[in-house]
Amino acid sequence: MSSHCIFRGGKRLAMVTLVMTCLFLFAFNQSSTHTNHRMCHSPRSLNSMQKALTWKTRSKHSAQLYYRNLNGLNASSGGAKSQERILVLTPLLHKTTTIEHLSRYFDLLDKTTYPNHLISIGLLIPTTTQQPDARRMIELKSLVEQLQQRWFHAFDDITIYQRNFGFDFDSNDGFRLEPYRRSMMARAKNYLLSAALRDDHSWVAWVGMDVVSYPTTIFQDLIRHNVDVIVPNSLRATKDGSFWAHDRNNWQETDTSMRLQMSVGADFIMLEGYRELATGRTLMVDMPTHLGPDHVVPLDGVGASFTLVKAQVHREGANFPSFPFQHQLDTEGFARMVQAMGYGLFGIPSYFVYHAST
Structure with missing residues (x-):
């Protein structure tokens, strides 16, 4: 439902x-x-x-034939100058998300230098029962209405979706059941993507609700590299400004990790950030960060703290596998699929976004 x-x-x-x-x-x-x-x-x-x-x-007499030439739809380094539209997608997977989190989320997007009239936002609220969280929906709708009733600087549109997945995304059963949780997260992302993507969107940005800080120029900064998929380095926000890694799903394969994959069964899921499994991969959070924002590195896996994708990559079939795909699920499975289709993934080690401390 x-x-x-x-x-x-x-x-x-x-x-x-x-x-x-x-x-x-x-x-x-x-x-x-x-x-x-x-x-x-x-x-x-x-x-x-x-x-x-x-x-x-x-009335049957009001039916119209609509024609859309997708050959003219482009995602380029021109970005806003070319009037390229961005679809920002965020699944609200955790019941702990408050109105303060939502206010911060919209405030960050509102302050970006990319024109708001070229930005669409899609939010997905999963439920564990057939009855939605009425209070949460009322607060969210009220916040969105305040934004969209402005005479100026309104977003192109904001759409709230709701879907019962029959799963508690806040459950944390550790390493053993993490593959199943990631599988359900992938289903939620796919549902949101298929519902929200329109034929005039050139870019899709996956933005985490718990991201607390990023540069106001982030869309232009990522778009100007003109690559298929690109991610900044995701760190944990700390009071003393110390360097703490957050998103460990941005990584490169190594000889060690490839040998490990050849030694396990086809259904074995490789997970990062767990003591139970040392993959031997090179994480982007461990790469040098002094080479500047023009230094991009190829990646084999990506996370979802802040991921910018050319919309054509999604349109041609790259989604988030909810099943084992080359030993991966969810965003890392998406990265595998992107590579299998001949597209490229890149990261910027010295370009930071900050995630809330958990």
Whole structure:
């Protein structure tokens, strides 16, 4: 069972609605003296403007053929100058997410230098029962309405999706059951991606709800490299500013890790950050960070703290495997799939985003 609601940009929608209302009222007044008696007895009597618009939308004569030439859709280093649209996707997988987390999330996106009218946002709220968290939804809708009712600087649209996965994403059963949890996380991401991706999106940015800080120019900074998939270095926010790694899913394979994979069964899942398994991979958080933001490195695995993807990569079939794919699941399985399709993944060791300490 799923549902969603959409909050589109305020000024443009308000102006279009106002013009349509004026035109309808003018036409209605002009014809009312001639058709009033007939309309009162007609089965299609229009008792309100809302009914009129609804009836017209459903009329078989109003059907239209839409044509979209996807050859003209591009994702390039031009970014905002080329009016390329970004879809920001965030699954709200944890019940501990509060209105303060949501406010910070929107505040960070609102402060980016990429034009808000070129940014769409998709949020997914999973549930463990058929009944949604009413209070959480009310708070989220209220926050989104405040953003989208602004005359200026509104986002292109914000869509909230809800889906019952029958799984508690807050469960933490350790290394043994982590593959199953990651499998469910992958399903949630795939559901959000398939529901939210439109034909005018050039880029898809996966942004974690617990990211607390990143540069305001991050979209332009990542886009200008013009690669298929790119990630910054994800660190843990600390009070003293010390260097602590957070996202260990950004990595490169080594001879050691490749030999390990050849020695295990096809269904064995490689996981990073657990004492129970030493993969021998090179993590991006362990790479030199003094070479500047122009220094990018090829990667074999990526996380989801902040991941920018050319939309065509997703459109051509790269999603998040919920099953073992080359010993990986979820975002790391996505990286494997991207490579299998001939696309490239890159990271910037010296470009930081900060994640909340847990």
